[in-house]
Amino acid sequence: MRLIFSGLSFFFLYLILIILVISTSIFLNRPIIIYFVIWVIITWWYSDNIFLRKITGIRLKTHYLGELLTYGIAYPAYTMSIWLIFSDSILKGLVLSMAFLCFGMAAVLLKDLKDIIGDREAGLKTLGVIFSPSKLIKMSCIFLIFYFFII
Numbered sequence: 001m002r003l004i005f006s007g008l009s010f011f012f013l014y015l016i017l018i019i020l021v022i023s024t025s026i027f028l029n030r031p032i033i034i035y036f037v038i039w040v041i042i043t044w045w046y047s048d049n050i051f052l053r054k055i056t057g058i059r060l061k062t063h064y065l066g067e068l069l070t071y072g073i074a075y076p077a078y079t080m081s082i083w084l085i086f087s088d089s090i091l092k093g094l095v096l097s098m099a100f101l102c103f104g105m106a107a108v109l110l111k112d113l114k115d116i117i118g119d120r121e122a123g124l125k126t127l128g129v130i131f132s133p134s135k136l137i138k139m140s141c142i143f144l145i146f147y148f149f150i151i
Helices: 007-028 032-047 051-056 064-086 090-114 116-122 133-150
Strands: none
Touching: 007 032, 007 064, 032 051, 032 064, 064 090, 090 116, 090 133
């Protein structure tokens, strides 16, 4: 059976999730909502080609600095929003966030390898277009070393 979702279905699902995050943040008396909102806005801005691009004039996906900014903020913000559901230790959450940031950045650098041709044809200045594949692999390995030192 194939499920078909309309834009309205996604809107209501999104609304339910936001209400769930707000209520969890209030119930636990933890700043979950702050990290969640930061994560939502930065990932939306990265992907959006209509609304936020018209307001800001920038789509974060089109330049490697936007990629680094997005993932540099999104990984720790998302990790903290999940961590704070289960623990009130912000310091441990920040350490865990840095570990996931390093792991995530290593994955992003490798992910860009498969997109080089398409990004170049689209005129994007992503990490895969600007840096050589060998440089991306080296930087990915460095992030993985940091990851293993942190954990």
